[in-house]
Amino acid sequence: MHLPRIIPCLDVRHGRVVKGVNFLDLIDSGDPVELATAYATQGADELVWLDIVATVEDLELATDLIRRARAGVDVPLTVGGGIRSIRQVEALLEAGADKVSINSQALAQPNLISAVARRWGSQCMVVAIDAQREGDHWQVFSHGGRTRTPWTLKAWLERAEGEGAGEFLLTSMDADGTRQGYDLAMLNYARAIVHRPLIASGGAGNIDDLEDALRHGHDALLLASILHQGDTTLPQIKSELRNRGVSVRWPI
Amino acid sequence: MQVAIMDYGMGNLGSLQAMADRLDLDSVLWRQGALPRGSDFVIFPGVGSLENAMRELSQRELLTPLDAARRQGVPILGICLGMQLLFGEGDEGGHGLGWLSGTIPRLSAKRTPHMGWNTVHPVRPTPLLPSSSEDSQAAYYFVHSYAVRPHDQEVALGETLYEGETFVSVVQAGSLVGVQFHPELSGPAGRGFLQSFLTAVVS
Numbered sequence: 001m002h003l004p005r006i007i008p009c010l011d012v013r014h015g016r017v018v019k020g021v022n023f024l025d026l027i028d029s030g031d032p033v034e035l036a037t038a039y040a041t042q043g044a045d046e047l048v049w050l051d052i053v054a055t056v057e058d059l060e061l062a063t064d065l066i067r068r069a070r071a072g073v074d075v076p077l078t079v080g081g082g083i084r085s086i087r088q089v090e091a092l093l094e095a096g097a098d099k100v101s102i103n104s105q106a107l108a109q110p111n112l113i114s115a116v117a118r119r120w121g122s123q124c125m126v127v128a129i130d131a132q133r134e135g136d137h138w139q140v141f142s143h144g145g146r147t148r149t150p151w152t153l154k155a156w157l158e159r160a161e162g163e164g165a166g167e168f169l170l171t172s173m174d175a176d177g178t179r180q181g182y183d184l185a186m187l188n189y190a191r192a193i194v195h196r197p198l199i200a201s202g203g204a205g206n207i208d209d210l211e212d213a214l215r216h217g218h219d220a221l222l223l224a225s226i227l228h229q230g231d232t233t234l235p236q237i238k239s240e241l242r243n244r245g246v247s248v249r250w251p252i
Numbered sequence: 253m254q255v256a257i258m259d260y261g262m263g264n265l266g267s268l269q270a271m272a273d274r275l276d277l278d279s280v281l282w283r284q285g286a287l288p289r290g291s292d293f294v295i296f297p298g299v300g301s302l303e304n305a306m307r308e309l310s311q312r313e314l315l316t317p318l319d320a321a322r323r324q325g326v327p328i329l330g331i332c333l334g335m336q337l338l339f340g341e342g343d344e345g346g347h348g349l350g351w352l353s354g355t356i357p358r359l360s361a362k363r364t365p366h367m368g369w370n371t372v373h374p375v376r377p378t379p380l381l382p383s384s385s386e387d388s389q390a391a392y393y394f395v396h397s398y399a400v401r402p403h404d405q406e407v408a409l410g411e412t413l414y415e416g417e418t419f420v421s422v423v424q425a426g427s428l429v430g431v432q433f434h435p436e437l438s439g440p441a442g443r444g445f446l447q448s449f450l451t452a453v454v455s
Binding site: 001002003004005040045067070071073074075076077093094095096097098120121122123124166167195196197219220249250251252 | 263264266267270271273274299300362363364365366367368369370371389391393395396413414415434436437438439440442443
């Protein structure tokens with residue numbers, strides 16, 4: 001039986017977790033290595049680690065942390081955030097990442113997608129997209145949602161898949177931060193266009209939102225603020241989904 | 253105990269080395285030439301295409317020593333593409349090692365790769381998989397667009413269902429074992445599989 005993926009997202013800046021650091025009884029609550037290991041132990045089906053690797057120093061710090069996290073993380077690990085070059089991808093994969101997630105630089109240079117896919121396989125090339133509704137369609141934004149691009153969501157999904165994207169991480173800018181539920185309209189629309197797995201991101205506020213998205217067939221869900229704000233934990237989420245008749249990976 | 257992890261440029265080995273560490277195994281990367289001295293078994297990983305993998309194995313002069321290891325009965329665990337390479341003919345041209353007879357067709361699913369967690373149903377008794385009564389929900393992490401179709405059904409130990417299609421996800425022929433999933437990324441279930449492999453096949 002194919003089971004859904006519940007995917008916590010770690011937000012890391014300069015080697016420290018910047019959100020959701022106070023709720024897991026960690027010895028050092030800002031240590032991303034400890035947090036990643038705790039999530040994996042608690043039943044995360046995969047992890048997304050968002051970091052900024054813009055400078056050489058950032059990249060060295062990130063690879064050191066990822067190498068240490070890898071020792072304790074026995075589920076897939078995706079790393080993204082500011083990746084601009086094949087050399088950075090290589091460093092992150094060598095440190096132990098299983099996949100890389102690329103957003104703005106893929107828009108600026110779509111052949112980066114194909115270059116990564118050719119060298120390491122498309123399964124490790126996650127294209128992250130931030131999109132926002134504009135009238136009758138969705139528009140793609142780059143640089144953390146600050147810059148409007150000429151791409152419609154449909155056109156960019158098709159182009160990125162054609163370049164070799166193995167998976168999409170799709171964030172609804174309209175739903176993100178609202179905790180009012182995933183943007184099912186956008187997710188359903190995107191799923192009808194692509195033939196690759198899609199990770200839904202933005203808007204999860206409670207377990208009803210997760211159940212709703214899963215029942216609509218969205219089988220990979222990114223969790224950020226729902227875990228960061230300490231309302232619930234991964235074991236609570238998984239056991240509650242089970243109680244509601246949704247199959248999840250269990251026992252953990 | 254020492255594992256030789258084949259490193260022929262087809263995939264990232266960090267998670268495999270981390271898993272070996274967690275199992276208290278010594279791991280060495282096998283990059284060229286004969287099987288590294290002292291190796292008790294081989295992990296044969298791989299991602300990407302069959303053709304590229306065979307070309308890399310050939311260019312690094314690994315094909316002959318790998319075959320020699322197999323003939324000596326050194327246990328070999330093929331993972332993902334490494335499992336597919338144990339077989340013969342690929343769908344889009346290209347040949348595997350042909351040690352096991354069978355084909356490697358593309359999955360029929362609309363959405364590929366098959367990515368994520370899925371269960372394995374034993375099709376014959378084997379110490380490598382938990383019996384369904386014991387742990388019916390043991391799930392493993394998959395990521396692949398092709399799957400093997402053995403000619404000899406006797407080698408199939410476990411099957412997995414994805415989008416209405418059942419494919420063979422675990423095979424064994426003596427000391428040769430192949431898994432379509434990634435035990436190194438499959439949490440405690442993956443660790444359990446590797447421990448069973450060590451006990452049943454390597455020891």
